Amino acid sequence: MARQRIVTFNNSATKPEGAAAFDMLRTKILQQMRAQGWKRLAITSPGKDCGKSTVALNLAFSLSKQAEVHTIVGEMDMRRPTLAKALGLSGGGSFAAVLEGKANFADVAMRARPNLAFAVNYGQVRNPSELLQSSTIEPALDEIEARYQPDLTIFDMPPMLQTDDTLAFMDVVDCVLLVAAAESTSLAEIDVCERDLAAQTNVIGVLLNKCRYMDNETGQMGYD
Numbered sequence: 001m002a003r004q005r006i007v008t009f010n011n012s013a014t015k016p017e018g019a020a021a022f023d024m025l026r027t028k029i030l031q032q033m034r035a036q037g038w039k040r041l042a043i044t045s046p047g048k049d050c051g052k053s054t055v056a057l058n059l060a061f062s063l064s065k066q067a068e069v070h071t072i073v074g075e076m077d078m079r080r081p082t083l084a085k086a087l088g089l090s091g092g093g094s095f096a097a098v099l100e101g102k103a104n105f106a107d108v109a110m111r112a113r114p115n116l117a118f119a120v121n122y123g124q125v126r127n128p129s130e131l132l133q134s135s136t137i138e139p140a141l142d143e144i145e146a147r148y149q150p151d152l153t154i155f156d157m158p159p160m161l162q163t164d165d166t167l168a169f170m171d172v173v174d175c176v177l178l179v180a181a182a183e184s185t186s187l188a189e190i191d192v193c194e195r196d197l198a199a200q201t202n203v204i205g206v207l208l209n210k211c212r213y214m215d216n217e218t219g220q221m222g223y224d
């Protein structure tokens with residue numbers, strides 16, 4: 001987990017670098033979502049590799065430290081799913097099948113903590129755009145929520161600029177976090193994505209990831 005930058009996984013007294021920042025993000029997101037009565041949070045970015053999945057996993061494990069908060073993470077990247085590998089899961093039913101109404105959430109989801117479950121995809125899904133715009137999604141999500149009563153469902157989305165998969169799904173979420181990567185995402189890209197997202201849902205924030213910093217003691221460059 002540490003190698004994959006999942007810094008909130010362990011609950012040790014000395015927090016790994018970056019964990020405090022995710023705990024702060026968790027608190028802010030939780031406060032805002034509770035205040036507004038929001039339950040569904042999407043995480044996306046303009047281009048690929050900005051750190052959406054890393055942020056989704058860190059946020060989820062950070063949330064799981066609050067015993068009363070129940071969270072589900074749903075992988076919505078159907079073209080290049082990565083969560084199974086990141087979590088060390090192999091073989092199993094895909095979340096896509098649940099969204100299509102072809103599998104039960106209980107048979108597909110993996111409970112990582114008493115208050116945290118993951119539903120991921122194994123391999124590429126056929127017709128990802130059609131699935132994300134499909135009328136089966138909303139009832140499938142409603143059923144999961146009615147049955148398991150999560151306080152929060154986090155959707156790990158694909159990047160926005162290559163396909164319209166993400167925008168198509170924004171109608172069914174309450175809010176979205178836009179992840180940008182310092183040095184690779186341009187201001188114009190953030191601008192256009194934020195505007196498009198705001199037309200469909202509530203933009204809860206823009207997170208700047210992969211910021212470079214100079215270590216004061218060693219003088220070496222690092223990432224945050």
Ligand SMILES: Nc1ncnc2c1ncn2[C@@H]1O[C@H](COP(=O)(O)OP(=O)(O)OP(=O)(O)O)[C@@H](O)[C@H]1O
Nearest residue numbers: 004005048049050051052053054159209210223224
């Ligand atoms: N803050 C960071 N500093 C340095 N590297 C990072 C940081 N966050 C994520 N990464 C690395 O960047 C790569 C892409 O991360 P991740 O898979 O989370 O991005 P993504 O936006 O979900 O990508 P995709 O568009 O493929 O879904 C991974 O190797 C990850 O370890």
Ligand SMILES: [Mg+2]
Nearest residue numbers: 052053077082
């Ligand atoms: Mg990803």
